[in-house]
Amino acid sequence: MFSQPTAYIQHCPACFSELVRKDGDAKHYCPNTDTCPAQIKAKFEHFISRKAMNIDGLGGETIELLITEGLISEISDLYYLKKQDLLLLERMAEKSTDNLLLGLEKSKQVPFERLLFGLGIRYVGETVAKVLCKRFKTIDAIINTDIETLVEVDEIGGKIAESVVLYFSKQENIDLINILRNSGLQFVSAIEDTTKSENLKGMKIVVSGVFEQYSRAELKKMIEEHGGKNISSISKNTTFVLAGNNMGPSKKQKAEDLKVEIITEEEFLVKIS
Numbered sequence: 482m483f484s485q486p487t488a489y490i491q492h493c494p495a496c497f498s499e500l501v502r503k504d505g506d507a508k509h510y511c512p513n514t515d516t517c518p519a520q521i522k523a524k525f526e527h528f529i530s531r532k533a534m535n536i537d538g539l540g541g542e543t544i545e546l547l548i549t550e551g552l553i554s555e556i557s558d559l560y561y562l563k564k565q566d567l568l569l570l571e572r573m574a575e576k577s578t579d580n581l582l583l584g585l586e587k588s589k590q591v592p593f594e595r596l597l598f599g600l601g602i603r604y605v606g607e608t609v610a611k612v613l614c615k616r617f618k619t620i621d622a623i624i625n626t627d628i629e630t631l632v633e634v635d636e637i638g639g640k641i642a643e644s645v646v647l648y649f650s651k652q653e654n655i656d657l658i659n660i661l662r663n664s665g666l667q668f669v670s671a672i673e674d675t676t677k678s679e680n681l682k683g684m685k686i687v688v689s690g691v692f693e694q695y696s697r698a699e700l701k702k703m704i705e706e707h708g709g710k711n712i713s714s715i716s717k718n719t720t721f722v723l724a725g726n727n728m729g730p731s732k733k734q735k736a737e738d739l740k741v742e743i744i745t746e747e748e749f750l751v752k753i754s
């Protein structure tokens with residue numbers, strides 16, 4: 482066997498645009514976000530996916546059909562689909578048409594964080610979408626923020642911040658948001674801000690053992706409410722171990738080996754008060 486040099490494709494197989502690669506990204510991508518059929522389809526598939534809008538009665542095949550028939554090209558078009566137009570399509574019987582329209586109607590109640598994830602902003606995955614909703618509450622606050630403010634948010638790095646600002650700097654995306662908003666989708670977060678203090682901000686905490694006053698679940702919740710992060714195993718990055726009775730001997734040994742501080746329930750309660 483000869484070993485051949487890896488051949489990279491240089492043009493998008495769907496629209497023939499020249500592929501580009503950004504510094505630091507492993508993959509080439511098609512820059513033609515507006516008219517590349519593969520990207521349009523991918524955009525819809527992401528929007529309707531389970532972790533995003535999770536629309537009943539709408540799958541990849543129907544999406545493809547609706548695109549080919551020219552009924553949709555922007556995700557906002559979904560909310561303007563009419564029963565009489567759908568019934569004209571092959572494969573769309575009355576029942577599936579009703580299901581699809583009902584699924585779309587229900588999706589208007591999908592929480593903001595899943596809608597934000599569904600928009601398909603580069604680098605904004607499920608977790609980042611949640612973080613943004615929790616911190617900014619409304620789409621307007623996200624639209625009006627800047628890179629400096631974004632990077633100060635936990636879990637938001639420069640790459641994500643730039644991508645978010647770039648997305649909302651484009652008028653076509655603002656237009657899309659406005660149409661979706663007029664269709665009645667949720668652009669205000671219902672996530673309650675449960676933050677009580679920032680006493681544990683930036684701390685990575687392991688909870689282990691059985692406690693006197695609180696259950697382990699309650700303590701973990703308290704850690705989050707005070708800005709800390711729960712992690713499951715001890716490493717050199719662990720800030721401290723909150724240890725109750727019967728902490729596993731191997732865990733204890735590990736904490737001692739790595740010189741990670743071990744504190745009691747009482748000491749913990751003082752820290753957060």
Ligand SMILES: [Zn+2]
Pocket residue numbers: 493494495496497498511512513517518519520
């Ligand atoms: Zn393309």
